[in-house]
Amino acid sequence: MIEAKAVAAPGDLREGEIAVELPERFDASLYYIGRIHTPWKRREDCPKNPRETDAVCTIVLDPRWAGGLAGLETVSHVVVLYWMDRARRDLVLQAPHHYAERRGTFALRSPVRPNPIAVSVARLIRIEGNRLTVVGLDCVDDTPLLDIKPYFASIDSVPDASVGWHARQSKE
Amino acid sequence: MIEAKAVAAPGDLREGEIAVELPERFDASLYYIGRIHTPWKRREDCPKNPRETDAVCTIVLDPRWAGGLAGLETVSHVVVLYWMDRARRDLVLQAPHHYAERRGTFALRSPVRPNPIAVSVARLIRIEGNRLTVVGLDCVDDTPLLDIKPYFASIDSVPDASVGWHARQSKE
Secondary structure: OEOOOOOOOOOOOOOOOEEOOOOOOEOEEEOOOEEEEOOOOOHHHOOOOHHHOOOEEEEEEOHHHHHHHOOHHHEOEEEEEEEOOOOOOOEEEEOOOOOOOOEEHHHOOOOOOOOOEEEEEEEEEEEEOOEEEEEOOOOOOOEEEEEEEEOOHHHHOOOOOOEHHHHHHHHO | OEOOOOOOOOOOOOOOOEEOOOOOOEOEEEOOOEEEEOOOOOHHHOOOOHHHOOOEEEEEEOHHHHHHHOOHHHEOEEEEEEEOOOOOOOEEEEOOOOOOOOEEHHHOOOOOOOOOEEEEEEEEEEEEOOEEEEEOOOOOOOEEEEEEEEOOHHHHOOOOOOEHHHHHHHHO
8 A cells, every 4th residue: 555665674683583574565554643751761771561660651642632532531541552663573583582482473572573563551540631641651761652542341351361381481 | 754645534524523634644654464354244243342242253364474473372362453444543532323422532442543453352262374263353354454462461451440431321
């Protein structure tokens, strides 16, 4: 649909990592609808997962979209989608440095993936105008925002879900 | 970053709905990495929410990305991101026909939003080559796939989350 150069793949591969050739063109396009402000200026400072931190973060929505927040003040948690714009997109097998084994991109929550969209659940503290105060994000400061959705426990919560490879890892 | 014409906004507004002018350019772009096959050929046939159905759906990943599935066979549930390519993108206030009141786009799970990315949790039945058999999706057949992630109960599950406006509505 939309023609564009594939993004360059910066950096080197770790042992066992496999990159594929990216498609020649993109199929759809995104608007950044705001920015996420967090205490972490560099990726290496970010918490390893969003439940590790009580840091208060601020989502600043572009004023254009602020009318879309009506009714959101009644929810306890939001699903936040954001764009991990620094990540390469061409790896299918990855060896994250904190895991011993390499795994497929779709078995990991790594930012490195064909479409680097992160999905995080955050607790909503308050909304003032176009600013949301939340707890539970772990991204770098100034991350581009893609979407905010209400979190419905009835469809989004699966307390007994399991990730076999991770459970085994944690026991080792 | 990427210049492109804003998509046309098809269809008419319902009473009370408010559209904004879309930004002049896009900021990032997506690859369709596969297709989701479901029993529903038209949007009006789809279940109203994914927990309403036991229908078995098939996610067919483009062979290019199949190596990314390594390790995913150990998970019980996946987060599936897909692109709702038929939705208009310019509404901030919406009046979905099954709700009495209009609400902000970000307080709804409607496909109509600036970036029409859906997030669904599905139970993984099996993986064979580049095909995943899952239960718990409610999209129309042939929907473009954007991402698959492992669902971690530790970060993704909030059983006591609430959506105030919806709880009140359900009681009415």
